[in-house]
Every structure is written in C-alpha cells, then in structure tokens.
Amino acid sequence: MDQNSDIAAVPLLAANGVSKSFGHVQALDSVNIAVHAGEIVALLGENGAGKSTFIKILAGVYAPDAGELLVDGRPVRFGSPAEALNAGVATVYQDLALVEQRDVASNLFLGREFTKGIFVDRRRMYKEAEIAVESLDFHIPSVRTTVDLLSGGQRQAVAISRAVAMGGRIVILDEPTAALGVRESAAVLEMINNLREQGRGVILISHNLQHVLPLADRIFVLHRGRPAGVVTSEEATAEIVVRLIMGDTSV
Numbered sequence: 287m288d289q290n291s292d293i294a295a296v297p298l299l300a301a302n303g304v305s306k307s308f309g310h311v312q313a314l315d316s317v318n319i320a321v322h323a324g325e326i327v328a329l330l331g332e333n334g335a336g337k338s339t340f341i342k343i344l345a346g347v348y349a350p351d352a353g354e355l356l357v358d359g360r361p362v363r364f365g366s367p368a369e370a371l372n373a374g375v376a377t378v379y380q381d382l383a384l385v386e387q388r389d390v391a392s393n394l395f396l397g398r399e400f401t402k403g404i405f406v407d408r409r410r411m412y413k414e415a416e417i418a419v420e421s422l423d424f425h426i427p428s429v430r431t432t433v434d435l436l437s438g439g440q441r442q443a444v445a446i447s448r449a450v451a452m453g454g455r456i457v458i459l460d461e462p463t464a465a466l467g468v469r470e471s472a473a474v475l476e477m478i479n480n481l482r483e484q485g486r487g488v489i490l491i492s493h494n495l496q497h498v499l500p501l502a503d504r505i506f507v508l509h510r511g512r513p514a515g516v517v518t519s520e521e522a523t524a525e526i527v528v529r530l531i532m533g534d535t536s537v
C-alpha cells in the first residue's frame with residue numbers, strides 16, 4: 287500500500303466500542319462506525335435501536351460510558367457540541383433549529399457572526415452566505431429571504447449549509463427527508479451527494495430505504511443498541527438490509 291492510500295484509509299471520524307446506558311436501558315452496546323472522506327455512511331435501525339443516542343455521542347451531546355472516538359485517527363473526547371464542531375463534526379437534527387424570523391444568511395452564521403469592530407459585518411455575512419449556498423448548489427430565492435417563507439426542503443438545505451458553513455468536515459444528518467415530499471427529497475439527496483463530492487464524510491440516518499440504498503457507500507445497522515451488520519453498497523439489497531434491521535443474525 288503506498289503512502290497516499292494509507293492516508294486515505296484513515297477515517298475522518300471513527301467510534302470504537304461505544305456503549306451508553308440510561309438507567310436500566312442499555313441504549314448502545316459496543317458500537318463501531320467509521321466514516322471516510324468522500325463517503326456516505328447510512329445508519330439504520332428500528333425505532334429505539336439507538337441511532338439518535340449514537341449520533342448524540344458523536345456530536346458531543348452525550349459522553350459515552352465506554353469506548354472511544356477518533357478524529358483523523360486521533361482520540362478525542364468531546365465535552366460539548368461546540369467541541370465536536372471545532373473538530374469538524376457538524377450535526378443536523380430533525381428539528382433543524384433555525385430561527386424562522388431571521389433570514390437565511392443570519393441562520394447560516396448564527397452565533398458566529400462576522401464582526402467589524404463592535405458591529406456585525408453584514409456585507410461579509412451576505413457574501414459568505416452566497417458562497418456557501420452556491421457551493422452546495424441549492425435553490426432559494428435569496429440569502430435575504432426569511433426562513434419562515436421557505437419550504438421544508440429549502441429549510442433542510444439551509445440547515446445542511448449551516449453545518450458546512452460552520453466547518454463540518456463530517457456532517458451527520460438525522461432523517462433529513464422524513465418530512466419532505468418526493469421532489470424536495472430528491473433535491474436534498476442531491477445536496478447530500480454534493481457533500482460527498484466535496485470530500486466530506488456523511489452519516490445519514492433514514493428510515494427510507496429507497497433514499498438510502500442508491501446513495502450510501504456503506505450501511506451500518508443497529509438492532510436494540512447492538513451492531514447488527516455492515517454492508518457495502520454493492521452487497522446491499524433491500525431484503526438484506528431489512529433482515530439486518532429486524533435483527534436476523536443469519537444474514
């Protein structure tokens with residue numbers, strides 16, 4: 287193996303042996319995941335399988351009871367979501383956490399406003415917002431449009447762009463198409479594909495196999511908090527994936 291392929295083989299983000307309990311409920315039991323640059327990894331499992339708990343650990347919301355996280359091959363401990371973000375791990379939750387009455391640009395840089403002296407540098411903000419929106423190729427009327435006027439798909443696009451604008455090299459998406467119609471889902475899936483083409487690592491949670499199967503490079507399945515299997519896009523058929531989700535160990 288030459289040096290370059292060695293470097294490419296180091297995952298942007300890896301979790302090894304991650305466990306987490308809430309009281310008597312073991313939400314996660316020795317779970318591993320790895321996501322590389324330019325890769326979309328899907329995380330699947332039934333309701334309550336532990337998907338959200340797992341990404342909250344990756345995102346610095348919860349500390350794991352056991353196991354370790356590595357960014358670029360180096361062990362990290364995230365004491366907060368801000369620390370995860372500093373390391374390049376950006377998460378888009380289902381509620382999106384956008385401020386409806388503010389425009390797209392303000393939402394992209396919420397809490398991280400550019401300043402010029404003591405003032406917010408609005409010119410720079412709009413310029414940077416336009417660059418961010420163009421880089422992911424999604425369509426909104428303007429970065430000055432307030433979020434309350436946007437469709438569900440456009441809002442999802444704004445939330446994904448914010449993850450990127452905040453420096454997300456690893457972008458985690460929890461059910462990004464759950465609330466969307468067919469056309470809007472297609473636009474968001476295209477945007478997720480753009481993240482991969484930019485060399486980011488993506489972790490995608492979705493219940494919709496029609497969305498996941500054509501897009502994901504690898505599929506990780508959780509069953510009742512335990513790893514149920516990993517399949518590559520070449521191996522993955524809907525039947526195999528559904529059997530893993532149901533906890534069929536004979537797959």
Ligand SMILES: Nc1ncnc2c1ncn2[C@@H]1O[C@H](COP(=O)(O)OP(=O)(O)OP(=O)(O)O)[C@@H](O)[C@H]1O
Nearest residue numbers: 308311312313331332333334335336337338339340
């Ligand atoms: N903060 C918490 N306190 C107590 N129990 C929790 C907490 N968060 C999750 N759990 C439990 O941990 C298990 C895993 O939940 P989690 O939300 O991670 O599942 P999920 O795979 O995201 O499910 P869904 O597809 O419904 O979103 C469940 O049994 C859940 O009830």
Ligand SMILES: [Mg+2]
Nearest residue numbers: 334337338339
């Ligand atoms: Mg969940």
